[in-house]
Amino acid sequence: MPPSKLHTGVYPGTFDPVTNGHMDIISRAARVVDHLVVGVAVNAGKTPMFTLEERVQMVEDEITALGSTHVEVRPFGNLLMDFVGDVGAQVIVRGLRAVSDFEYEFQMAGMNSRLNPKIETVFLMASDRHQFISSRFVKEIGILGGDISHFVSPAVTKRLAEKFAAQ
Numbered sequence: 001m002p003p004s005k006l007h008t009g010v011y012p013g014t015f016d017p018v019t020n021g022h023m024d025i026i027s028r029a030a031r032v033v034d035h036l037v038v039g040v041a042v043n044a045g046k047t048p049m050f051t052l053e054e055r056v057q058m059v060e061d062e063i064t065a066l067g068s069t070h071v072e073v074r075p076f077g078n079l080l081m082d083f084v085g086d087v088g089a090q091v092i093v094r095g096l097r098a099v100s101d102f103e104y105e106f107q108m109a110g111m112n113s114r115l116n117p118k119i120e121t122v123f124l125m126a127s128d129r130h131q132f133i134s135s136r137f138v139k140e141i142g143i144l145g146g147d148i149s150h151f152v153s154p155a156v157t158k159r160l161a162e163k164f165a166a167q
Contacts, residue, residue, distance in 0.1 A: 006034045006035060007033045007034045007035070007090055007091065008033060008034065008035045008036070008037065008087060008088055008089040008090060008091070009029055009032065009033035009035070009036050009037070009089055009090070009091040009092070009093045009122070010036075010037045010038075010039050010080075010083065010084050010087060010089045010091070010092050010093065011025060011026060011029050011036060011037070011038050011039065011092075011093040011094075011095075012038075012039040012041055012076075012080055012083070012092065013038075013039070013040070013041065014040070014041050014043045014046055014048060014055070014135070015038075015040050015055045015058065015059050015135070016046065016048040016049055016050050016055055016135050016139075017049070017050060017055070017058055017135055017138065017139075017152060017156050017159065017160060018055070018058050018059050018062050018135075018152070018156060019130075019133045019134070019135055019138055019151055019152050019156075020130055020133060020150075020151055020152060020153065021095065021097065021126055021127075021130035021131075021133035021134075021151075022059075022095070023062055023066065023153070024095075024126065024127050024130045025093065025095040025124050025126070026038060026062075026063065026066070026068075026071065027066055027068070028124055029093040029122075029124060030066075030068050030070060030071050032093070032122070032124075033091060033093075034070065035070050035071075035072075036068075036070065036071045036072075036093070037071075037072055037073075037074055037087045037089060038059055038063070038071060038072070038073045038074070039074055039075075039076045039080070039083055039087075040052065040055050040056045040059055040073060040074070040075045040076070041075075041076060041077070041080075042075065042076070042077035049139060049163055050159075050163070052075050053075075054159070056073055056074075056075050058155075058156060058159060059073045060073045061155055062153060062155070062156070065153070065155075074087065079115075080092070080112065081112055081115040081116050081119065084116070084119055085116070089119070090118070090119060090120065091119070091120050091121070091122050092109075092112065092119060092120070092121045092122070093121075093122050093124060094108075094109070094121060094122070094123050094124070095123070095124050095125075095126055096123050096124070096125050096126060097126040097130070097131045097132065097133070097134070098131060098132070105121075105123065108121075109121040133151045137151075138151045138152055138160070139160070142160050142161075142164055143164055143167075148160065
C-alpha cells in the first residue's frame with residue numbers, strides 16, 4: 001500500500017472579525033484535512049475595521065484556544081489560487097450559511113476551477129446555531145450597542161469593544 005499523501009486545505013476569508021461561525025468551520029475543516037491553512041485576506045475593498053495584523057492575531061488566538069495542532073494562519077494579498085499553490089494545498093474550504101451564499105460561492109468555485117482544475121472546493125454547511133452569523137452583522141450590532149457575545153468569543157468581544165470605543 002503506498003504511503004498516504006498529506007491533504008492540505010485552505011480556508012480563506014477576511015475574518016473582520018473572526019466569529020463563532022468561522023471557528024465552527026475551522027474546527028470541522030481541521031477534521032477533514034491533514035493540515036489546514038487559514039488564509040486571512042488583505043481584502044482592502046471591504047475596508048476592514050481591523051488591520052491585517054490584528055485579524056491574523058485574532059484568528060491565531062482563537063485557534064490556540066481550540067487546541068488544534070495542525071491549523072496555521074497566514075495572511076495573503078494575492079490571487080487565492082496562487083496562495084493555494086504557494087501553501088501546497090489541494091482543497092479550498094468554504095462555509096455556507098444560507099442559500100444566498102450558494103450562488104456566489106458556486107460562481108467562485110467555477111472560476112477557481114477554470115484557473116486550476118486540480119484544486120477542489122469543498123463546502124461545509126454552517127451549523128444551525130451559526131447560520132446567520134456574519135462579521136458584518138456582528139459589527140453593526142456591536143456599533144449600535146447590542147449584545148454580540150453569542151456570535152464571537154469573549155476575546156473578540158473585548159477587541160471589538162475597544163475598537164468601538166476608539167471611534
